[in-house]
Amino acid sequence: MPHTPHDPTAPRIALVGATGAVGETLIGLIEDRSFRYREIHLVASPRSAGRTLEVDGRDHRVSALDTFDFSCVDLAFFSAGSEVSRKWAPVAAGQGALVVDNTNAFRMDPDTPLVVPQVNAETLTRRPASGIAANPNCSTIPLVRLLRPVEDRWGLSRAVVSTYQAASGRGHSGTAELYEATRAALEDPSEPGPQVEFSPTLAFNVIPFIDELLDSGFTMEEQKMLQESRKILGLPHLDVTTTCVRVPVRNGHSEAAWIECDDVVDRAELVALLAALPEVTVHDRDTPGAFPTPRTIDEANHVHVGRVRVSPHNPRGFWLWVVADNLRIGAALNALQIAEELVARGAL
Numbered sequence: 001m002p003h004t005p006h007d008p009t010a011p012r013i014a015l016v017g018a019t020g021a022v023g024e025t026l027i028g029l030i031e032d033r034s035f036r037y038r039e040i041h042l043v044a045s046p047r048s049a050g051r052t053l054e055v056d057g058r059d060h061r062v063s064a065l066d067t068f069d070f071s072c073v074d075l076a077f078f079s080a081g082s083e084v085s086r087k088w089a090p091v092a093a094g095q096g097a098l099v100v101d102n103t104n105a106f107r108m109d110p111d112t113p114l115v116v117p118q119v120n121a122e123t124l125t126r127r128p129a130s131g132i133a134a135n136p137n138c139s140t141i142p143l144v145r146l147l148r149p150v151e152d153r154w155g156l157s158r159a160v161v162s163t164y165q166a167a168s169g170r171g172h173s174g175t176a177e178l179y180e181a182t183r184a185a186l187e188d189p190s191e192p193g194p195q196v197e198f199s200p201t202l203a204f205n206v207i208p209f210i211d212e213l214l215d216s217g218f219t220m221e222e223q224k225m226l227q228e229s230r231k232i233l234g235l236p237h238l239d240v241t242t243t244c245v246r247v248p249v250r251n252g253h254s255e256a257a258w259i260e261c262d263d264v265v266d267r268a269e270l271v272a273l274l275a276a277l278p279e280v281t282v283h284d285r286d287t288p289g290a291f292p293t294p295r296t297i298d299e300a301n302h303v304h305v306g307r308v309r310v311s312p313h314n315p316r317g318f319w320l321w322v323v324a325d326n327l328r329i330g331a332a333l334n335a336l337q338i339a340e341e342l343v344a345r346g347a348l
Protein backbone atom coordinates (compact mmCIF):
# COMPACT_ATOMS: atom_id res chain seq x y z
CA MET A 1 0.00 0.00 0.00
CA PRO A 2 1.51 3.40 -0.90
CA HIS A 3 2.39 5.43 2.15
CA THR A 4 1.40 9.13 2.41
CA PRO A 5 3.83 10.51 4.97
CA HIS A 6 2.73 14.13 4.67
CA ASP A 7 -0.91 13.72 5.69
CA PRO A 8 -2.24 17.13 6.96
CA THR A 9 -4.50 15.42 9.54
CA ALA A 10 -1.69 13.29 10.97
CA PRO A 11 0.48 14.25 13.98
CA ARG A 12 3.78 16.06 13.76
CA ILE A 13 6.30 13.78 15.42
CA ALA A 14 9.83 13.94 16.86
CA LEU A 15 12.14 10.99 17.44
CA VAL A 16 14.65 11.75 20.21
CA GLY A 17 17.49 9.25 19.99
CA ALA A 18 16.82 8.76 16.28
CA THR A 19 20.40 7.64 15.60
CA GLY A 20 20.37 4.94 18.30
CA ALA A 21 19.44 1.27 18.14
CA VAL A 22 15.83 1.83 19.27
CA GLY A 23 15.51 5.04 17.21
CA GLU A 24 16.61 3.31 14.02
CA THR A 25 14.25 0.41 14.71
CA LEU A 26 11.44 2.91 15.23
CA ILE A 27 12.16 4.55 11.87
CA GLY A 28 11.99 1.14 10.19
CA LEU A 29 8.67 0.35 11.90
CA ILE A 30 7.18 3.74 11.01
CA GLU A 31 7.95 2.89 7.39
CA ASP A 32 6.82 -0.77 7.58
CA ARG A 33 3.55 0.02 9.35
CA SER A 34 2.82 3.13 7.25
CA PHE A 35 2.46 5.21 10.40
CA ARG A 36 1.04 8.52 9.21
CA TYR A 37 2.69 11.77 10.19
CA ARG A 38 2.52 15.35 8.96
CA GLU A 39 6.13 16.16 9.81
CA ILE A 40 8.93 14.07 11.25
CA HIS A 41 11.85 15.56 13.18
CA LEU A 42 14.92 13.47 14.01
CA VAL A 43 16.70 14.52 17.20
CA ALA A 44 19.88 13.28 18.87
CA SER A 45 22.95 14.59 20.65
CA PRO A 46 25.02 17.46 19.24
CA ARG A 47 27.43 14.75 17.99
CA SER A 48 24.88 13.76 15.34
CA ALA A 49 23.44 17.19 14.54
CA GLY A 50 23.52 17.81 10.79
CA ARG A 51 23.70 14.09 9.90
CA THR A 52 21.09 13.01 7.37
CA LEU A 53 18.85 9.97 7.76
CA GLU A 54 16.29 8.70 5.30
CA VAL A 55 12.66 8.11 6.33
CA ASP A 56 10.07 7.01 3.78
CA GLY A 57 12.43 7.84 0.94
CA ARG A 58 13.14 11.40 2.10
CA ASP A 59 16.28 12.77 3.69
CA HIS A 60 15.94 14.39 7.11
CA ARG A 61 18.63 16.31 8.96
CA VAL A 62 19.20 15.38 12.59
CA SER A 63 18.66 18.23 15.08
CA ALA A 64 20.45 18.64 18.41
CA LEU A 65 18.17 18.05 21.39
CA ASP A 66 19.30 21.04 23.43
CA THR A 67 18.06 23.53 20.81
CA PHE A 68 15.00 21.62 19.61
CA ASP A 69 11.61 23.32 20.04
CA PHE A 70 8.97 20.72 20.96
CA SER A 71 6.12 23.21 20.47
CA CYS A 72 6.33 22.32 16.77
CA VAL A 73 5.35 18.65 17.37
CA ASP A 74 2.30 16.78 18.71
CA LEU A 75 4.09 13.58 19.68
CA ALA A 76 7.68 12.95 20.81
CA PHE A 77 9.26 9.51 21.15
CA PHE A 78 12.18 9.48 23.60
CA SER A 79 14.79 6.69 23.26
CA ALA A 80 17.99 8.38 24.39
CA GLY A 81 18.40 6.96 27.90
CA SER A 82 16.89 7.73 31.32
CA GLU A 83 19.06 10.73 32.05
CA VAL A 84 18.03 12.48 28.84
CA SER A 85 14.35 11.66 29.45
CA ARG A 86 14.46 12.84 33.06
CA LYS A 87 15.69 16.22 31.91
CA TRP A 88 13.98 16.70 28.55
CA ALA A 89 10.69 14.75 28.53
CA PRO A 90 9.02 17.21 30.96
CA VAL A 91 10.33 20.08 28.82
CA ALA A 92 8.80 18.49 25.71
CA ALA A 93 5.50 17.82 27.53
CA GLY A 94 5.52 21.40 28.86
CA GLN A 95 5.90 22.68 25.31
CA GLY A 96 2.78 20.73 24.33
CA ALA A 97 4.10 17.45 22.88
CA LEU A 98 2.72 14.17 24.17
CA VAL A 99 5.79 12.11 25.07
CA VAL A 100 6.09 8.35 24.58
CA ASP A 101 9.08 7.55 26.75
CA ASN A 102 11.13 4.40 26.29
CA THR A 103 13.17 4.78 29.46
CA ASN A 104 12.82 3.99 33.13
CA ALA A 105 12.52 7.68 34.09
CA PHE A 106 8.74 7.98 34.61
CA ARG A 107 7.42 4.42 34.61
CA MET A 108 6.41 4.38 38.26
CA ASP A 109 5.13 7.98 38.30
CA PRO A 110 1.41 7.83 39.28
CA ASP A 111 0.60 10.56 36.70
CA THR A 112 2.22 8.54 33.90
CA PRO A 113 0.47 5.48 32.45
CA LEU A 114 2.73 2.48 31.85
CA VAL A 115 1.35 0.99 28.70
CA VAL A 116 1.38 -2.28 26.80
CA PRO A 117 -1.45 -1.71 24.31
CA GLN A 118 -2.40 -5.43 24.15
CA VAL A 119 -2.85 -5.39 27.95
CA ASN A 120 -3.98 -1.97 29.22
CA ALA A 121 -4.80 0.28 26.26
CA GLU A 122 -7.65 1.72 28.35
CA THR A 123 -5.04 3.81 30.23
CA LEU A 124 -4.73 5.93 27.07
CA THR A 125 -8.26 7.31 26.94
CA ARG A 126 -7.06 10.86 27.66
CA ARG A 127 -3.83 12.83 27.71
CA PRO A 128 -1.82 11.71 30.80
CA ALA A 129 -1.54 14.31 33.59
CA SER A 130 2.25 14.26 33.18
CA GLY A 131 2.04 14.57 29.40
CA ILE A 132 4.04 11.33 29.23
CA ALA A 133 3.08 7.72 28.42
CA ALA A 134 5.79 5.28 29.48
CA ASN A 135 6.98 2.22 27.60
CA PRO A 136 7.83 -0.63 30.01
CA ASN A 137 11.11 -2.52 30.34
CA CYS A 138 12.03 -4.80 27.42
CA SER A 139 11.61 -8.01 29.46
CA THR A 140 8.40 -6.90 31.18
CA ILE A 141 6.45 -6.33 27.96
CA PRO A 142 6.40 -9.91 26.58
CA LEU A 143 5.84 -11.33 30.05
CA VAL A 144 2.74 -9.26 30.88
CA ARG A 145 1.27 -9.91 27.44
CA LEU A 146 1.24 -13.61 28.37
CA LEU A 147 0.31 -13.16 32.05
CA ARG A 148 -2.83 -11.09 31.36
CA PRO A 149 -4.99 -13.88 29.86
CA VAL A 150 -3.57 -16.41 32.33
CA GLU A 151 -4.67 -14.18 35.23
CA ASP A 152 -8.11 -13.79 33.65
CA ARG A 153 -8.55 -17.55 33.18
CA TRP A 154 -6.85 -19.23 36.15
CA GLY A 155 -5.80 -16.41 38.52
CA LEU A 156 -2.12 -15.66 39.02
CA SER A 157 -0.36 -16.37 42.26
CA ARG A 158 3.30 -15.97 41.25
CA ALA A 159 5.81 -15.78 38.42
CA VAL A 160 9.45 -16.81 38.82
CA VAL A 161 11.45 -15.67 35.82
CA SER A 162 15.03 -15.88 34.57
CA THR A 163 15.89 -13.63 31.65
CA TYR A 164 18.54 -14.11 28.97
CA GLN A 165 19.06 -10.60 27.65
CA ALA A 166 20.86 -9.65 24.44
CA ALA A 167 23.68 -7.15 23.98
CA SER A 168 21.49 -4.81 21.91
CA GLY A 169 19.67 -3.91 25.13
CA ARG A 170 22.66 -1.61 25.66
CA GLY A 171 22.16 0.02 22.26
CA HIS A 172 24.62 0.22 19.38
CA SER A 173 27.54 0.39 21.77
CA GLY A 174 26.45 -2.85 23.47
CA THR A 175 26.30 -4.76 20.19
CA ALA A 176 29.63 -3.30 19.05
CA GLU A 177 31.27 -4.29 22.33
CA LEU A 178 30.02 -7.89 22.08
CA TYR A 179 31.53 -8.21 18.59
CA GLU A 180 34.79 -6.56 19.58
CA ALA A 181 35.20 -8.62 22.77
CA THR A 182 34.36 -11.83 20.87
CA ARG A 183 36.94 -11.01 18.17
CA ALA A 184 39.56 -10.27 20.85
CA ALA A 185 38.81 -13.52 22.71
CA LEU A 186 39.02 -15.60 19.51
CA GLU A 187 42.49 -14.22 18.89
CA ASP A 188 43.62 -14.65 22.48
CA PRO A 189 41.29 -16.47 24.95
CA SER A 190 42.98 -14.76 27.89
CA GLU A 191 42.11 -11.35 26.40
CA PRO A 192 38.80 -9.98 27.82
CA GLY A 193 38.54 -7.15 25.29
CA PRO A 194 36.61 -3.96 26.06
CA GLN A 195 34.44 -3.88 29.20
CA VAL A 196 32.65 -0.56 29.03
CA GLU A 197 29.07 -1.78 28.50
CA PHE A 198 29.50 -5.22 30.05
CA SER A 199 31.70 -6.23 32.93
CA PRO A 200 33.13 -8.80 33.18
CA THR A 201 33.40 -9.43 29.45
CA LEU A 202 30.27 -10.73 27.66
CA ALA A 203 32.33 -12.71 25.12
CA PHE A 204 31.74 -16.46 25.76
CA ASN A 205 30.23 -15.51 29.10
CA VAL A 206 26.94 -14.85 30.91
CA ILE A 207 26.52 -12.03 33.44
CA PRO A 208 23.80 -12.34 36.13
CA PHE A 209 23.74 -8.61 36.74
CA ILE A 210 21.95 -5.85 34.75
CA ASP A 211 21.67 -2.23 35.84
CA GLU A 212 22.55 -1.20 39.40
CA LEU A 213 22.48 -3.16 42.66
CA LEU A 214 19.78 -2.22 45.18
CA ASP A 215 19.87 -2.58 48.98
CA SER A 216 17.52 -5.57 48.63
CA GLY A 217 20.27 -7.51 46.79
CA PHE A 218 18.18 -7.47 43.60
CA THR A 219 19.27 -5.39 40.63
CA MET A 220 17.26 -2.45 39.33
CA GLU A 221 16.41 -4.51 36.22
CA GLU A 222 14.92 -7.21 38.46
CA GLN A 223 12.98 -4.67 40.51
CA LYS A 224 11.62 -3.07 37.32
CA MET A 225 10.09 -6.39 36.25
CA LEU A 226 8.29 -6.73 39.60
CA GLN A 227 7.03 -3.16 39.92
CA GLU A 228 6.11 -2.71 36.27
CA SER A 229 4.23 -6.04 36.02
CA ARG A 230 2.17 -5.06 39.06
CA LYS A 231 1.34 -1.62 37.64
CA ILE A 232 0.48 -2.79 34.13
CA LEU A 233 -1.63 -5.73 35.26
CA GLY A 234 -3.27 -3.72 38.06
CA LEU A 235 -2.22 -6.41 40.55
CA PRO A 236 -0.35 -4.51 43.28
CA HIS A 237 0.45 -7.63 45.32
CA LEU A 238 1.47 -9.94 42.47
CA ASP A 239 4.56 -11.98 43.34
CA VAL A 240 7.01 -11.65 40.44
CA THR A 241 10.60 -12.57 41.21
CA THR A 242 13.38 -12.58 38.65
CA THR A 243 17.05 -13.11 37.91
CA CYS A 244 18.11 -10.95 34.96
CA VAL A 245 21.08 -12.25 32.98
CA ARG A 246 22.99 -10.73 30.07
CA VAL A 247 23.99 -13.33 27.46
CA PRO A 248 26.23 -13.08 24.37
CA VAL A 249 23.32 -12.84 21.93
CA ARG A 250 23.26 -9.91 19.48
CA ASN A 251 19.51 -9.20 19.61
CA GLY A 252 16.43 -10.88 21.10
CA HIS A 253 15.69 -11.41 24.78
CA SER A 254 14.59 -14.81 26.12
CA GLU A 255 12.87 -15.70 29.37
CA ALA A 256 12.26 -18.94 31.26
CA ALA A 257 9.09 -18.29 33.25
CA TRP A 258 7.54 -20.47 35.95
CA ILE A 259 3.97 -19.29 36.46
CA GLU A 260 1.78 -20.46 39.29
CA CYS A 261 -1.97 -20.02 39.21
CA ASP A 262 -4.83 -20.22 41.73
CA ASP A 263 -6.51 -23.04 39.79
CA VAL A 264 -5.33 -26.18 38.01
CA VAL A 265 -4.18 -25.47 34.45
CA ASP A 266 -5.00 -27.66 31.47
CA ARG A 267 -2.07 -27.73 29.04
CA ALA A 268 -4.13 -27.95 25.83
CA GLU A 269 -6.30 -25.06 26.97
CA LEU A 270 -3.21 -23.02 27.91
CA VAL A 271 -1.61 -23.58 24.49
CA ALA A 272 -4.87 -22.62 22.75
CA LEU A 273 -5.27 -19.54 24.95
CA LEU A 274 -1.75 -18.28 24.19
CA ALA A 275 -1.98 -19.14 20.49
CA ALA A 276 -5.17 -17.07 20.20
CA LEU A 277 -3.44 -13.90 21.48
CA PRO A 278 -2.70 -11.17 18.94
CA GLU A 279 0.89 -11.13 17.66
CA VAL A 280 1.90 -14.22 19.62
CA THR A 281 3.34 -17.37 18.00
CA VAL A 282 3.20 -20.61 20.02
CA HIS A 283 5.82 -22.98 18.61
CA ASP A 284 4.62 -25.75 20.85
CA ARG A 285 1.15 -25.83 19.34
CA ASP A 286 1.59 -28.59 16.78
CA THR A 287 4.93 -29.88 18.03
CA PRO A 288 5.05 -30.24 21.83
CA GLY A 289 8.53 -29.39 23.10
CA ALA A 290 9.31 -27.06 20.15
CA PHE A 291 11.02 -23.81 20.98
CA PRO A 292 11.92 -20.44 19.49
CA THR A 293 15.42 -18.91 19.74
CA PRO A 294 16.58 -15.33 19.22
CA ARG A 295 18.31 -16.29 15.96
CA THR A 296 15.55 -18.37 14.44
CA ILE A 297 12.31 -16.48 15.05
CA ASP A 298 10.82 -15.56 11.69
CA GLU A 299 8.20 -12.96 12.68
CA ALA A 300 10.16 -10.35 14.63
CA ASN A 301 7.00 -8.44 15.56
CA HIS A 302 5.59 -11.40 17.52
CA VAL A 303 6.16 -12.70 21.03
CA HIS A 304 7.32 -16.31 20.62
CA VAL A 305 6.47 -19.05 23.12
CA GLY A 306 7.64 -22.66 23.40
CA ARG A 307 8.40 -25.49 25.83
CA VAL A 308 4.95 -25.21 27.42
CA ARG A 309 5.05 -27.56 30.40
CA VAL A 310 2.38 -27.98 33.09
CA SER A 311 4.05 -29.50 36.11
CA PRO A 312 2.85 -33.08 36.78
CA HIS A 313 3.32 -32.72 40.54
CA ASN A 314 1.88 -29.19 40.76
CA PRO A 315 -0.69 -28.75 37.97
CA ARG A 316 -1.40 -25.19 39.09
CA GLY A 317 2.04 -24.26 37.72
CA PHE A 318 3.63 -24.27 34.30
CA TRP A 319 6.81 -23.25 32.48
CA LEU A 320 7.07 -21.13 29.36
CA TRP A 321 10.11 -20.35 27.22
CA VAL A 322 9.60 -16.88 25.73
CA VAL A 323 11.60 -15.07 23.03
CA ALA A 324 10.91 -11.51 21.87
CA ASP A 325 12.89 -8.97 19.85
CA ASN A 326 13.88 -6.49 22.55
CA LEU A 327 14.38 -3.59 20.12
CA ARG A 328 10.91 -4.13 18.64
CA ILE A 329 8.49 -5.80 21.10
CA GLY A 330 10.51 -4.55 24.08
CA ALA A 331 10.94 -0.97 22.85
CA ALA A 332 10.19 0.57 19.43
CA LEU A 333 7.17 -1.52 18.42
CA ASN A 334 5.44 -1.12 21.77
CA ALA A 335 6.11 2.64 21.63
CA LEU A 336 4.69 2.86 18.12
CA GLN A 337 1.66 0.78 19.11
CA ILE A 338 1.07 3.26 21.97
CA ALA A 339 1.18 6.06 19.38
CA GLU A 340 -1.18 4.17 17.06
CA GLU A 341 -3.58 3.74 19.97
CA LEU A 342 -3.36 7.47 20.87
CA VAL A 343 -4.12 8.40 17.27
CA ALA A 344 -7.01 5.93 17.05
CA ARG A 345 -8.51 7.30 20.27
CA GLY A 346 -8.05 10.93 19.23
CA ALA A 347 -6.00 11.47 22.40
CA LEU A 348 -3.33 13.65 20.79
Ligand code: A2P
Pocket: 016, 017, 018, 019, 020, 021, 022, 023, 043, 044, 045, 046, 047, 048, 049, 065, 079, 080, 081, 084, 170, 171, 172, 173
Ligand atom coordinates in the same frame (compact mmCIF):
# COMPACT_ATOMS: atom_id res chain seq x y z
P1 A2P B 1 24.00 10.19 19.30
O1 A2P B 1 23.98 9.14 18.23
O2 A2P B 1 24.10 11.58 18.75
O3 A2P B 1 24.97 9.90 20.42
P2 A2P B 1 21.96 3.78 21.65
O4 A2P B 1 20.85 3.32 22.55
O5 A2P B 1 22.09 2.96 20.42
O6 A2P B 1 23.24 3.92 22.43
O7 A2P B 1 21.56 5.26 21.17
C1 A2P B 1 21.34 6.31 22.08
C2 A2P B 1 20.62 7.43 21.36
O8 A2P B 1 20.46 8.50 22.29
C3 A2P B 1 21.40 8.02 20.19
O9 A2P B 1 20.50 8.51 19.22
C4 A2P B 1 22.14 9.16 20.85
O10 A2P B 1 22.52 10.19 19.97
C5 A2P B 1 21.08 9.66 21.78
N1 A2P B 1 21.67 10.44 22.87
C6 A2P B 1 22.57 10.02 23.79
N2 A2P B 1 22.88 11.04 24.63
C7 A2P B 1 22.15 12.10 24.24
C8 A2P B 1 22.01 13.44 24.69
N3 A2P B 1 22.70 13.90 25.74
N4 A2P B 1 21.16 14.27 24.04
C9 A2P B 1 20.45 13.82 22.98
N5 A2P B 1 20.53 12.57 22.49
C10 A2P B 1 21.36 11.72 23.12
